[in-house]
Amino acid sequence: MPGDSYIDAADRALSDTYQEPLELEAYVDVLFEEPHLAAHASKYLLDAIEHAGTRTVIEEGEEKQRYRFFDDPWNDGEHAILGNTEVLNRFVDDLRSIAAGRGKEEKILWLDGPTATGKSELKRCFVNGLREYSKTDQGRRYTLEWNIAGAGGQPGLTYGDEPSPDEDDWYESPVQSHPLTVFPGDVREELVAELNDRLDDHIPIRIEGDLDPFCREAYDYLEEQYRRQGAEDLFSQVTAPAHLRVKNFVVDVGRGIGILHSEDDGSPKERLVGSWMAGMLRELDSRGRKNPQAFSYDGVLSQGNGLVTIVEDAAQHADLLQKLLNVPDEGRVKLDKGIGMDIDTQLIIISNPDLEDQLNQHAEREGSDPLKALKRRLDRHEFTYLTNLSLEAELLRRELTDETSVWDANSWDQLEEWIRAPLTIDVRRGNDDVVSRELAPHAVEGAAMYAVITRLDATDLPEDISLVEKALLFDRGYLRDGDERVDIDDVDFEGDGTDGQHGIPVTYTRDIIADLLHEESERFHEELPVEGVLMPRDVINAMAERLSDAPVFSTAEATDYEERIAPVKNYIISRQEEDVLDAMMRDKRVEEGTVEEYVEHVYAWSEGERIENERGEREEPDLLKMKVFEIEHLGRFDEDDYKGDKPHEEVRKFRNEKIITALNRHAWRHRDEEFQVSDVNPKEIPVIKSVLGTHDWDDVRRTFEDFDPYQWDNPPGGTETADIKADTIGNMQELFDYTEASAELTSRHVMSQVSYKWD
Numbered sequence: 001m002p003g004d005s006y007i008d009a010a011d012r013a014l015s016d017t018y019q020e021p022l023e024l025e026a027y028v029d030v031l032f033e034e035p036h037l038a039a040h041a042s043k044y045l046l047d048a049i050e051h052a053g054t055r056t057v058i059e060e061g062e063e064k065q066r067y068r069f070f071d072d073p074w075n076d077g078e079h080a081i082l083g084n085t086e087v088l089n090r091f092v093d094d095l096r097s098i099a100a101g102r103g104k105e106e107k108i109l110w111l112d113g114p115t116a117t118g119k120s121e122l123k124r125c126f127v128n129g130l131r132e133y134s135k136t137d138q139g140r141r142y143t144l145e146w147n148i149a150g151a152g153g154q155p156g157l158t159y160g161d162e163p164s165p166d167e168d169d170w171y172e173s174p175v176q177s178h179p180l181t182v183f184p185g186d187v188r189e190e191l192v193a194e195l196n197d198r199l200d201d202h203i204p205i206r207i208e209g210d211l212d213p214f215c216r217e218a219y220d221y222l223e224e225q226y227r228r229q230g231a232e233d234l235f236s237q238v239t240a241p242a243h244l245r246v247k248n249f250v251v252d253v254g255r256g257i258g259i260l261h262s263e264d265d266g267s268p269k270e271r272l273v274g275s276w277m278a279g280m281l282r283e284l285d286s287r288g289r290k291n292p293q294a295f296s297y298d299g300v301l302s303q304g305n306g307l308v309t310i311v312e313d314a315a316q317h318a319d320l321l322q323k324l325l326n327v328p329d330e331g332r333v334k335l336d337k338g339i340g341m342d343i344d345t346q347l348i349i350i351s352n353p354d355l356e357d358q359l360n361q362h363a364e365r366e367g368s369d370p371l372k373a374l375k376r377r378l379d380r381h382e383f384t385y386l387t388n389l390s391l392e393a394e395l396l397r398r399e400l401t402d403e404t405s406v407w408d409a410n411s412w413d414q415l416e417e418w419i420r421a422p423l424t425i426d427v428r429r430g431n432d433d434v435v436s437r438e439l440a441p442h443a444v445e446g447a448a449m450y451a452v453i454t455r456l457d458a459t460d461l462p463e464d465i466s467l468v469e470k471a472l473l474f475d476r477g478y479l480r481d482g483d484e485r486v487d488i489d490d491v492d493f494e495g496d497g498t499d500g501q502h503g504i505p506v507t508y509t510r511d512i513i514a515d516l517l518h519e520e521s522e523r524f525h526e527e528l529p530v531e532g533v534l535m536p537r538d539v540i541n542a543m544a545e546r547l548s549d550a551p552v553f554s555t556a557e558a559t560d561y562e563e564r565i566a567p568v569k570n571y572i573i574s575r576q577e578e579d580v581l582d583a584m585m586r587d588k589r590v591e592e593g594t595v596e597e598y599v600e601h602v603y604a605w606s607e608g609e610r611i612e613n614e615r616g617e618r619e620e621p622d623l624l625k626m627k628v629f630e631i632e633h634l635g636r637f638d639e640d641d642y643k644g645d646k647p648h649e650e651v652r653k654f655r656n657e658k659i660i661t662a663l664n665r666h667a668w669r670h671r672d673e674e675f676q677v678s679d680v681n682p683k684e685i686p687v688i689k690s691v692l693g694t695h696d697w698d699d700v701r702r703t704f705e706d707f708d709p710y711q712w713d714n715p716p717g718g719t720e721t722a723d724i725k726a727d728t729i730g731n732m733q734e735l736f737d738y739t740e741a742s743a744e745l746t747s748r749h750v751m752s753q754v755s756y757k758w759d
Contacts, residue, residue, distance in 0.1 A: 019140070021245035027142065027179055028191070035199040037140055038180060038192070040206045041307050041344045042099040044141070048133040049092055055408060059085050059388055060499070061477040061488030067092060072125050074132040077406040079124035082395050083386040084117070091381045098346070100203045106329040106377060108321075108347045110314075112356065113383030116505040119350045123310055126348075127257055130307065134251035141256060142179050142248050143306070144211075145172040146218040148225075170245065174297040176256050176306035177212045178344065179246045182219070182239060209331055209342025212305070213292030218243075251307060258304025258345070260320075262313035268323055273299035273333050273341065295335055301327070304345045314351040318358050321349070322374050349378070384500030385455045389475040392448035392506065393419045399510040400425060400439075412476050419445050420575065422737055427517045437517045438533045440742035441579065446536035446572040447509050450543055453568060454561045455503030460493045467564065468571045474499075485662070504543070504561060508550060512542050528741040535745055536572045540565060573753060579738075580750045583731035584724060585695040588703060590633050598629040602659045623647075630654075697754060709758050712751040 022030065031038050039047055052069040064085045072079040081088065091111070097104040111119050133139035147170045180188055188207060196204040211219060219238060226237040238244070253259055264271060280294035300309055311317055311324075327333060328347055334340045349355075359371055359378075386392045394407050400423065409415035423439040452474075453467040461470060469479055470493070479486040516538060521531040544565045547558040582589075601621040604611045610618040623645035630637050630651065641648050647655070700707060706720040715722035725747070732743040 019248050021145070021247040022142075023241045024179070024182070024239045024244055024246060027246040031195055032198060035195040035205065036138070036201065037142070038178075038195055038205050038207065040099070040178075040208075042095060042346045043203055043205065044139075045130070045308055045346050046092070046095050046099045046203070048130055048139060049095075051133060051136075051138060052129065057085055058475070058477050059083060059391075060474045063477070064089070069129050070122070070125055071406045072121075072128055073406075074128050076404050078404040079121045079128060080404070080406050081118040081121045081125060082406075083388060083391045084383050087381050087383055094379055094381075095346070096203070101206065104379065107379040108324060108328060108349060108377050110378040110380045111348065111350045111383060112353065112380055114385065114501075114505070115352060116507045117383040117385055119383055120312075123259065123312060123350065126308060126310065127253060127259075130251045130257060134249070134256075140248045141176075141251055141306070142246050143173045143176045144179050144182060144215055145170040145245050145247055146215065147171070147243055147245075148218055148222055171214075171218075172247065172249075173212055173215050175212045175214070175302045175341070175343070176249065177215050178207055178306060180207045181209060181211050181342075182215075182244070184235070207344075209344060212297075212341055213295070213335060213339050214297070217292050254298075254303045256304065256307035258300035258302065258309040260300040260309075260311045260317060262316040264300075264317075268320055269299070269334075271299055271317070271320060272301050272323065273297070273335055274302050275299075276336075289338060290336055292335065292339060301333055301343055301345060302341075305343045307345060309345045309347050311347075311349040314349040315355040315358060318355065322371075325374060325377055328377070385451075385503050385505065387452055387455055387471070387474050387500045389445070389448055389452055389471055390415050390419050392452050393444050395506050396444055396448055396451075396509055396513075397423060399506055400513060415476075419448070420736070422739075422742065425517060429518075436532060438739055438742055439513070439539070440533055440535050440746060441736055441738055442572050442575050443534055443536045443539050445575070446568060447513065447539045447543060449571060450540050450565065450568045451504040451506065451509050453564050455500050457493075457498045458564075462491060462493075465491060466567055468567045502557070504547075505552070508552065509543060512546060513539060516542055523745075525741070525744065528744055530741045530745055533739070533742045533745055535742075535749070536576070537569065537749075540568055540572070573750070576746050577750050577753070579732060579736050580728060580747050581695045581697075581700070583728045583735060584700060585703065586727075586731045586735070588695070588699070594629070594633075598626060598633075599659060599663070601626050602655050603663055606656065606660050626655075697758075709751045709755040712755070713748055 036047060049067050049069040052067060052071075052073060054065045054067055055071075057064055057066045066085045067088065070081045070088050071077055072081075091109065094104060094107065094109060098107065111122060113119055134141045149169070180191065183191060192205055192207050199205060210216065222238040222243055223234055226234055231237045249255055251257060260271060266275075269275070274296045275298075276290065277294050277296050281290060284291035284294045297303075300311065304310070311320065314321065324347060327343070327345075331344060332340055332342050359375055386395060390407065390409075397403050407415065407418055409418065420442050421444070422441045423444055425437050425439070426434050427437050428434050449468065449471060452471045456467055456470055456474075458467055461467065465473075472479060473486075473488045473491060477488050513534070516534055521533075523530045523533070544562050547553055547561055548555070550558075553561070600611060603609075604621040605623075605626065609621075611621055613619055627642055627645050627647070631639070636654060637651055641651050704720055704724055707724055708715075708719075708721050711719065711721045712725060715725055728747060729738075729740060729743045732738040732747070733740060738746065
């Protein structure tokens with residue numbers, strides 16, 4: 001696209017974002033058409049979150065509705081919060097109660113949790129999401145600007161170091177005052193009541209408080225001038241288009257979003273509301289008091305007025321928290337003893353667990369605890385480490401690359417493909433050479449699985465469920481046990497609810513992999529660059545071996561996590577073994593269309609229905625097709641199990657219990673939709689999944705009589721083993737995105753496990 005096209009695109013973007021300033025009357029007319037545009041702070045924040053919509057996710061084995069706002073969709077997911085959906089949903093529920101005035105108005109929302117759990121991303125989500133929402137027609141945000149030049153022949157309003165030079169200079173409210181606060185209280189009350197009558201929402205609009213001191217100074221000055229001139233319609237004169245305009249603004253940090261960072265300093269008042277500008281006081285101090293025009297409104301509450309105030313790393317600003325106690329319910333702070341400011345903002349504090357220690361330092365004093373009132377005001381939402389394998393794999397890939405898109409899979413198969421995928425990273429060596437290092441398929445998966453099972457409570461496991469299986473249940477909601485499907489609802493976890501509160505953080509895993517990428521490998525192959533491959537076992541072993549050297553873990557934690565490595569290794573070798581078997585037996589798999597046809601015929605047979613053939617005719621289900629499939633592909637039965645083509649009782653029982661039951665389960669899960677057999681993924685039927693691609697070494701032995709796994713590393717030319725290996729390596733590359741080097745290493749590792757038990 002040529003350069004002028006980009007300029008035109010930028011012009012259109014700004015044109016769509018900003019409106020021409022409105023007269024006060026025109027603004028009120030806009031509100032009568034779209035009352036939601038007058039929303040108070042907490043309601044506006046809620047509207048922005050809900051406007052982005054929701055999507056369905058599975059976390060801890062349960063389907064949940066997740067607000068897309070927290071996926072940072074405007075930045076292609078760069079600052080998406082992965083997981084913690086239930087925590088975020090409860091946060092939104094509390095916000096809804098606050099916005100509606102249902103008993104939580106005095107609460108300060110507290111987001112707590114260990115490092116690397118997404119709390120900082122939440123702050124960035126707020127900034128990005130509110131900024132982009134305020135650019136839309138549905139999310140316009142408005143404030144006031146003033147020009148007092150020409151009133152009584154006096155010079156214009158001043159703000160800053162220089163006086164206003166002429167009547168064309170307008171000065172915006174420094175704290176985003178809501179335009180309706182310009183109306184007298186009783187008039188505003190009637191106006192807001194009419195807006196709520198027109199509002200199609202269960203949460204009414206609330207506009208409380210007065211103009212900010214800066215705007216009040218302008219209003220009072222104009223009112224005094226016109227009163228001296230004998231004007232009767234004072235409000236009309238003060239708010240005339242020559243003096244007052246309503247303008248929309250783009251929400252951003254400092255303009256509707258106040259963020260107090262951990263490194264910010266100054267007195268409590270300076271951090272909260274701002275400070276007086278000494279030089280301006282000398283210019284403007286009049287009538288025996290300080291002039292609010294000489295105040296620098298750069299405190300966090302001033303910047304966040306009209307929307308949201310975030311105190312980041314709250315433990316660093318614990319001295320401020322008690323001074324915030326009355327802000328939510330009173331909605332007022334002071335610039336000085338005689339000058340107060342009404343504010344409308346949603347207070348949010350973010351902290352690591354060390355804040356809880358500070359809050360509980362006087363807990364033993366019980367009723368005399370000086371922090372009791374503060375603790376009562378804090379509404380805590382605790383972030384935890386991810387306990388979903390897929391989310392941890394996604395997060396780890398983000399930490400290692402510039403991938404930002406949020407994984408929104410349509411099926412478990414698609415998600416599984418992303419989890420197991422390889423990763424190639426360019427690394428610069430000390431001699432300035434750039435080399436590519438490959439994280440082999442399942443390497444990210446193995447690291448993610450290891451991190452996840454260190455976060456799971458191991459005391460609540462039923463006898464037949466392992467930690468790895470618990471992780472898989474949390475990720476997809478079910479397990480397959482042979483022909484059976486085990487749903488998480490069928491498993492009873494009775495732990496103490498500590499899942500995700502401790503464990504290996506993603507930053508530790510990231511740093512281990514980063515170190516491995518720069519370390520030299522001792523692997524060697526005459527033809528393949530195997531030294532550039534990081535295998536899953538390389539990553540998992542390094543994570544376990546270096547635990548004791550990491551200061552973030554106690555000795556007890558390191559010992560506990562080291563003991564959890566074995567099941568992860570077993571899980572990963574089983575995943576690699578599946579790849580090798582699928583690649584070896586690629587030509588022996590049944591076409592999915594054949595499987596779907598069998599399932600359709602079994603369903604029709606069970607329901608006594610007819611099937612539409614290729615000619616559009618309705619006919620009976622084909623007994624012969626079902627028989628052939630069950631004998632040749634499923635290998636479950638032989639001729640003796642049928643009388644002609646009619647099934648005996650064992651076959652009938654199999655069809656009803658293994659096929660129809662699975663179809664009925666799918667129909668129940670999708671009971672709000674019209675059920676179609678064609679909608680069912682055959683892989684959701686456990687006994688069918690084995691036909692579509694799961695083989696074992698007995699299948700290999702029967703299929704390739706001369707295959708010898710002992711020869712795999714260097715098979716003699718012209719042997720069946722050599723031919724099978726060549727096909728397998730090629731199929732691993734085509735099917736699962738292995739490179740030739742990682743396919744060689746993976747297949748060797750699998751065969752080393754197979755060969756010792758082959759005989």
